[in-house]
Amino acid sequence: MELLAFGDTGWGDELFRATLMTIAVSITAMIIGFSFAAIFTPFKLSKFKSLNLIANIYTTVIRGVPELLVIYLFFFGGSGAIMFVASMFGYNDYIEINAFVTGSFAIGIISGAYSTEVFRGAIQSIDKGQFEAAKVLGFNKFKQFYKIVLPQMLRLAIPNLSNVWQITLKDTSLISVTGLVEIMRQSYIAAGSTRDPLFFYSFAAVLYLLLTFISMKLINKLEVKYSRGY
Amino acid sequence: MDFELMINSLPKLLNAAVVTLKLLSVSLIVGLFIGLLFAILRLNRNIFINKFAYGYSYVFRGTPLLVQIFIIYFGLGQIESLRSSFLWVVLKEPYWCAIIAFALNTGAYTSEILRSAFQTIKPGIIEAGKSLGISNKIIFYKVQIPIAIRQSLPAYGNEIILMLKGTSLASTVTLMDLTGVAKYIISTTFKPIEVFIVAGGIYLFMTFIIHNVIKFLEKKYSY
Numbered sequence: 001m002e003l004l005a006f007g008d009t010g011w012g013d014e015l016f017r018a019t020l021m022t023i024a025v026s027i028t029a030m031i032i033g034f035s036f037a038a039i040f041t042p043f044k045l046s047k048f049k050s051l052n053l054i055a056n057i058y059t060t061v062i063r064g065v066p067e068l069l070v071i072y073l074f075f076f077g078g079s080g081a082i083m084f085v086a087s088m089f090g091y092n093d094y095i096e097i098n099a100f101v102t103g104s105f106a107i108g109i110i111s112g113a114y115s116t117e118v119f120r121g122a123i124q125s126i127d128k129g130q131f132e133a134a135k136v137l138g139f140n141k142f143k144q145f146y147k148i149v150l151p152q153m154l155r156l157a158i159p160n161l162s163n164v165w166q167i168t169l170k171d172t173s174l175i176s177v178t179g180l181v182e183i184m185r186q187s188y189i190a191a192g193s194t195r196d197p198l199f200f201y202s203f204a205a206v207l208y209l210l211l212t213f214i215s216m217k218l219i220n221k222l223e224v225k226y227s228r229g230y
Numbered sequence: 231m232d233f234e235l236m237i238n239s240l241p242k243l244l245n246a247a248v249v250t251l252k253l254l255s256v257s258l259i260v261g262l263f264i265g266l267l268f269a270i271l272r273l274n275r276n277i278f279i280n281k282f283a284y285g286y287s288y289v290f291r292g293t294p295l296l297v298q299i300f301i302i303y304f305g306l307g308q309i310e311s312l313r314s315s316f317l318w319v320v321l322k323e324p325y326w327c328a329i330i331a332f333a334l335n336t337g338a339y340t341s342e343i344l345r346s347a348f349q350t351i352k353p354g355i356i357e358a359g360k361s362l363g364i365s366n367k368i369i370f371y372k373v374q375i376p377i378a379i380r381q382s383l384p385a386y387g388n389e390i391i392l393m394l395k396g397t398s399l400a401s402t403v404t405l406m407d408l409t410g411v412a413k414y415i416i417s418t419t420f421k422p423i424e425v426f427i428v429a430g431g432i433y434l435f436m437t438f439i440i441h442n443v444i445k446f447l448e449k450k451y452s453y
Contacts, residue, residue, distance in 0.1 A: 073423070170293070184294070
């Protein structure tokens with residue numbers, strides 16, 4: 001137990017900070033994922049075949065390729081790509097992007113592919129009559145989306161989004177390979193310096209279980225909130 | 231774009247894909263047995279057996295696969311009594327550690343898939359079997375299992391694809407699978423995009439084949 005003490009003697013405070021880092025990366029990645037979903041869901045539902053194709057390539061490639069490979073692409077290729085863009089604007093110095101940005105971007109793109117599929121499914125399962133009723137009432141597109149589509153879509157999407165959240169939370173363990181100090185990386189460091197890997201990796205497992213347990217409880221509350229009236 | 235590198239790395243990556251497929255197939259076969267066992271335990275009326283099976287699937291589905299591999303590969307070696315036992319022959323090899331972790335992980339997901347498939351079987355079908363005087367055991371093997379397998383095919387197909395992606399984590403315990411070799415080539419040549427296209431293409435090809443095989447089976451066993 002003294003291994004988990006706070007302060008200089010134990011790893012308690014380091015692991016606590018690492019847990020906060022995991023939460024921060026997961027939430028950032030989820031938000032980045034939603035932004036990608038906000039772009040690609042309309043593409044998927046679009047009348048134009050070319051937009052459909054772009055969205056389909058995005059979701060198929062990301063969901064068919066291992067997360068670790070995507071992370072390596074960003075880790076090794078990220079600063080190169082940024083430097084290439086910067087060089088077009090005449091900036092030629094070496095740019096290093098930090099592990100937090102690379103990591104949340106890589107996980108965010110993965111999470112976005114799953115979110116896109118969830119939102120597409122949710123919008124498609126809204127009754128057609130709802131759209132027609134909105135049109136009859138003279139709602140414009142913007143109002144139709146915010147007042148009719150969005151509330152119903154959220155209700156249908158929340159159970160599946162909770163799965164996406166779980167996947168995203170667990171995927172953040174993979175960005176430990178880039179050196180970002182989250183739960184997995186901190187356990188690796190602690191296990192290395194104390195030669196007690198069994199304890200620290202088991203403790204990491206407990207931390208992840210705790211995170212998934214708490215987030216499930218919170219999501220269930222959200223679910224109840226959005227399904228009132230049903 | 232460095233096309234020469236792409237062509238040169240293709241044979242190396244294809245060789246590594248064989249390792250990936252080996253890891254995948256062995257862990258799926260073992261995982262299917264574990265999954266079936268725990269699905270049956272989940273349906274048991276005894277509350278302790280039931281809770282034990284639930285706990286297993288909760289823990290393995292609630293923690294990242296990476297943690298599970300690390301506990302088995304780095305953690306178990308710490309236990310002195312295990313190191314001196316015959317199990318050490320298996321547990322000192324990263325290959326078997328990865329397979330044990332993958333099998334336990336996919337077993338947890340498979341048990342959930344099979345459990346829900348068993349639960350969706352209409353009671354009328356089982357009652358029909360009983361009224362024909364067929365024993366419970368034969369109803370289970372000849373009626374419930376075939377229906378459950380058909381019911382769970384789409385979800386199990388997803389699980390196979392998730393597991394294919396999961397095998398990439400074997401590269402973190404020094405195994406040179408497709409992702410491991412891809413990372414090695416990237417870190418020696420610093421051409422991440424080219425290698426990603428080739429390695430990702432191989433993964434997508436495997437996903438495509440698995441997807442279509444499952445689709446074919448679904449059609450074949452539909453009723």
